[in-house]
Amino acid sequence: MNNNQLDQVGNLKKGIIMALVLVICVALISTRAEFYVSPNGKQKGTGTKEDPFDIVTALSGRKSVQPGDTVWLRGGIYTLPADPKSGKFTIEFGLEGTPEKPIIVRQMPGERATIDGALTLAGSDTWYWGIEVGGTRDTTRAEGNDCVTVVGPRTKMINLVIHRGSMESGFWSPAVDAEQYGNLFFDFGCLAKDRSHGHACYTQNETGTKRILDNIMFAGHGWNQHNYTGQGQIIGYHIEGNILFSAGMASSPDDPPKDNLLICGYQADRYTIANNIVYHPRGGWCYNVRLGTYMKRPETNGAAIVKNNYLMGYNGLALLRWLEIEATENEIWAPMTLLHLEKGEGTQDQDWIIDRNIYHLQPDEQKLNGKTLEEHQKITGFDRNSKLVSTTDGRPIGTRVFVRANRYESGRAHVAVFNWDGNASVEVDLKHSGLKWGQKFQIRNVLNLYNQPVVESTYNEEPIAIPMMKSAIAPDFDVFLVILEESFTSFVAHADEPQMDWTKLDRKNGSVGAGKGLHWMKGKKES
Numbered sequence: 001m002n003n004n005q006l007d008q009v010g011n012l013k014k015g016i017i018m019a020l021v022l023v024i025c026v027a028l029i030s031t032r033a034e035f036y037v038s039p040n041g042k043q044k045g046t047g048t049k050e051d052p053f054d055i056v057t058a059l060s061g062r063k064s065v066q067p068g069d070t071v072w073l074r075g076g077i078y079t080l081p082a083d084p085k086s087g088k089f090t091i092e093f094g095l096e097g098t099p100e101k102p103i104i105v106r107q108m109p110g111e112r113a114t115i116d117g118a119l120t121l122a123g124s125d126t127w128y129w130g131i132e133v134g135g136t137r138d139t140t141r142a143e144g145n146d147c148v149t150v151v152g153p154r155t156k157m158i159n160l161v162i163h164r165g166s167m168e169s170g171f172w173s174p175a176v177d178a179e180q181y182g183n184l185f186f187d188f189g190c191l192a193k194d195r196s197h198g199h200a201c202y203t204q205n206e207t208g209t210k211r212i213l214d215n216i217m218f219a220g221h222g223w224n225q226h227n228y229t230g231q232g233q234i235i236g237y238h239i240e241g242n243i244l245f246s247a248g249m250a251s252s253p254d255d256p257p258k259d260n261l262l263i264c265g266y267q268a269d270r271y272t273i274a275n276n277i278v279y280h281p282r283g284g285w286c287y288n289v290r291l292g293t294y295m296k297r298p299e300t301n302g303a304a305i306v307k308n309n310y311l312m313g314y315n316g317l318a319l320l321r322w323l324e325i326e327a328t329e330n331e332i333w334a335p336m337t338l339l340h341l342e343k344g345e346g347t348q349d350q351d352w353i354i355d356r357n358i359y360h361l362q363p364d365e366q367k368l369n370g371k372t373l374e375e376h377q378k379i380t381g382f383d384r385n386s387k388l389v390s391t392t393d394g395r396p397i398g399t400r401v402f403v404r405a406n407r408y409e410s411g412r413a414h415v416a417v418f419n420w421d422g423n424a425s426v427e428v429d430l431k432h433s434g435l436k437w438g439q440k441f442q443i444r445n446v447l448n449l450y451n452q453p454v455v456e457s458t459y460n461e462e463p464i465a466i467p468m469m470k471s472a473i474a475p476d477f478d479v480f481l482v483i484l485e486e487s488f489t490s491f492v493a494h495a496d497e498p499q500m501d502w503t504k505l506d507r508k509n510g511s512v513g514a515g516k517g518l519h520w521m522k523g524k525k526e527s
Contacts (some may be wrong), residue, residue, distance in 0.1 A: 011507040021467035032068040034100075039076035055115070056081065059105060061094030061123055068101035073131060075111030080118070086498040089117035092518050097125030099154060107131045110489045118165065120149045120174075129408070130490070134164045147188075150175045156409050161186045161449065168220070171203035171210060173233065179211040182406050182414075184446060184451045184481070187500075189221030200224045206233040209270070214241040214404055216414060216446055216481075217260075219473055224245055226384065227263040234263060235302075236270045241404055243416050245279040246473040248286075257314070258284040262292035264320075269302025273309065277402050279477045288313065288334070292320025292342070300344030306330060310402070312418060312477075315340070324351045333360035338367040341380070354382035360389045360396050396420045405434040411441065411484040419468050420474055427463040433482050435459040446501045447471055447479060450493040454480070471502035 035047035041054040055078045058071055074236075080089045094332035097103035104125075107113040107130035114132040120130060127435050133147045145258050147165035148157065151174040159182040162168045168185040171178065200217035203210065203226070217224035224247040227234045236339055239261070249512060260278045263271065269293070278288040288311040292301055303324035309331075311317055316332040319325050321344035332338045336339030338359050343352065360365050368376035389396075397420050413433035435441055436459065443455035454467050454478035468478050483491070493499070 019367045032070070033064075033066065035065060035069065035071045035453050036074060036273060037071060038074040039078050054104065056091055059093040059095060060091070061096060065095055065103060067097045067125070070104045070106065071095075072106060072108045073111075073113035074108050075113055078113065078115045078117075080116065090120065091117065092120040092122050093126070093128075094123040095126045096123045099125055101125075102127050102154070102156070104129060105131070107490065108176045109486050112490050112492060112494070114494065118149070120151065121155050121157075122152045124153045124155070125160055126152060127149070128160060129156075129158040130160065132161040132163075134162075138228055146170055150180075152178070154178060156181065157181065157183055159406065159412070167203070168217075171201055171205075171212075173204050173206045175210070176208070177208040179213065180212060180215055181211070181213045181452055182408065182412075183215045184449065185215065185224075186219045186446070187216045194256065200226070202226045202228070203237075204229050204234055205236050207236070209236040209238055212237065212239045212242065212416060214406070216243045216479055217247075218243075218245045218446070218479070219249060221248060223258045223260075223262050225261040227268065228265040230265055234266065234268045238272045239276065240272065241276065242478050243277045243402075243414060244288075245477060245479070246281065247471045249282070257282050257284050257286060257383065259288070259290045260314075261289045262286075263291045263304075267299045267301055268292075268304070271304035272307075272348065273304065274307045276309045278309065278311045279418070279474060280312075281473065281475055281477075282314060286339070287315040287318045287337075289316070290318040290320070292344075293316065294321060300346055310400070312396070318342075319354075320344075322352075323347055327351045328353065328356045331358040331360075333391065334367065335394065336367070339369060339376075341369050341382075349381070352382070354380075355385050357383060357386040359383075359386060360387055360391050362390055391501045399423070399426050401428050402425065403428070403430060403432045403434060409484075410434045411436070411439060412487070413482040415443070415480040415482060417464070417466065417478045417480070419470075419478065422470065422476075425465045425467045428466050429463045430459065430482065431461065433484070435484075437461060442485075442488055442491075444481045444483065444491060445469055446481055447474075447478075448500055449481065450491055450497060451499050453491075469502060473502065 015079040035058060036049050036052040037055050037058045038052035041052035043054055045051045045053045045055045047053045080091050083090050095103045103126045105126060105128050114134060116134055117134060147162045147168050149170040151172050153176040155175055155178045157180045161184045163186050165188050168188045188200060188414045201212065201222055224244045244260040247260045257280060260280060273358060280288055291304055301322040304322055308329045311332045314334055315336050316334040316338040318340040319327060320342045323346060338361060359373060364372060366372055371379060379385050400418040402416040411434050415428060419426055439459045441459055442453035445451045447469060455464055466480060
């Protein structure tokens with residue numbers, strides 16, 4: 001056999017092998033099953049559209065859902081059973097995917113699936129996508145459910161709407177390498193006799209890296225992002241692209257507002273905090289972003305990168321007791337303190353890099369560790385290449401717009417608008433939103449997510465004028481959700497659903513706006 005013939009035989013063998021690989025891949029894909037769940041589903045259902053599972057049976061891990069499968073939640077309100085011990089309305093989901101073949105539990109496109117109760121996401125490698133979770137039913141807010149507790153390794157929470165729980169999410173150490181992405185957390189917690197309680201994301205971690213990315217957190221009684229432990233671990237986090245605003249405002253003025261992002265209580269290490277958009281309208285003792293504790297403890301935190309964040313209002317940034325800090329390219333304004341620094345024991349000067357930041361203040365204002373920018377530069381050696389932007393009447397002017405496209409759903413995006421001049425509307429360029437020419441879309445203010453959209457149009461690459469709300473909790477700031485036509489009906493209000501009134505704070509009912517829990521779902525309204 002000559003060389004040409006040998007080459008032909010070799011190519012034929014390669015072709016056969018590639019064809020077999022393709023057949024195997026197609027076979028593997030074709031074996032991935034789809035199951036359906038409905039509020040009216042049955043325990044003995046088959047999981048088809050015509051004969052759906054009930055939610056407890058489908059997601060407990062006792063049914064035939066396998067790695068790589070998809071479980072579709074049909075629209076409606078899912079009423080969870082009461083736990084016989086605690087009396088709370090809660091369920092544990094125990095689906096077991098694999099890193100290569102995660103199980104996807106997703107709201108049916110164009111429908112609104114609302115879970116009335118609390119979830120514990122156990123199992124592993126399962127993605128929960130697009131679902132609404134409300135954690136209070138037939139209880140006061142103080143005794144209500146935590147909405148979502150995450151303990152399953154590599155669990156993903158994607159584009160969920162989580163609200164009206166005693167706490168929105170517990171994101172705990174067993175959930176190694178888990179991710180929260182694109183979720184909306186709002187209207188949570190309560191004002192108790194001692195203080196306000198309840199956070200958007202309360203988290204601890206020991207192993208791997210937790211990712212908290214592109215979420216929106218606002219309008220609760222406690223902290224928004226709350227990395228805290230008295231004696232456990234808060235090590236290994238990537239916190240990026242989140243929009244955090246008005247933490248603790250639901251309890252104000254009875255209890256002071258809270259930090260939008262807090263990392264403290266015990267030794268922390270391995271943090272990246274980047275590209276977050278943070279706002280608070282009030283002054284007080286807390287910070288927009290606070291890393292570390294004021295308490296004189298012997299422990300010093302490890303390393304953190306704080307980069308390219310936009311921090312407006314309240315107090316700005318506190319960096320307390322870290323061995324290594326890189327704080328660069330941040331932009332900060334605050335009516336009180338812009339930057340507070342406290343080095344820990346064993347910290348070397350060369351291990352702290354603070355530079356190329358932008359500070360909004362007057363040259364004579366002593367807001368950088370109690371000093372002017374010039375004094376701060378001379379004393380610390382930091383911020384040599386940072387910039388001062390003069391304020392007008394003690395505050396910024398103009399507008400600033402941020403658009404963050406969603407990595408899981410093309411055409412979905414978050415938009416944050418700082419409206420310092422108090423304009424009735426602000427023009428926004430959506431070219432980075434993921435929208436394509438000719439697509440129909442809506443823009444919804446997150447303060448009235450299930451009300452009418454503020455804009456409904458067809459994308460033509462021209463800037464869009466978006467009306468501003470100027471709400472009681474964020475008078476200079478509005479946040480919007482951009483969605484495509486296929487999602488319009490996922491944000492239609494349920495029957496008798498109360499609309500929020502953001503011109504006032506309703507502390508009597510433990511809430512902001514309308515002050516209603518999920519009682520309306522059962523036909524029982526709060527007094």
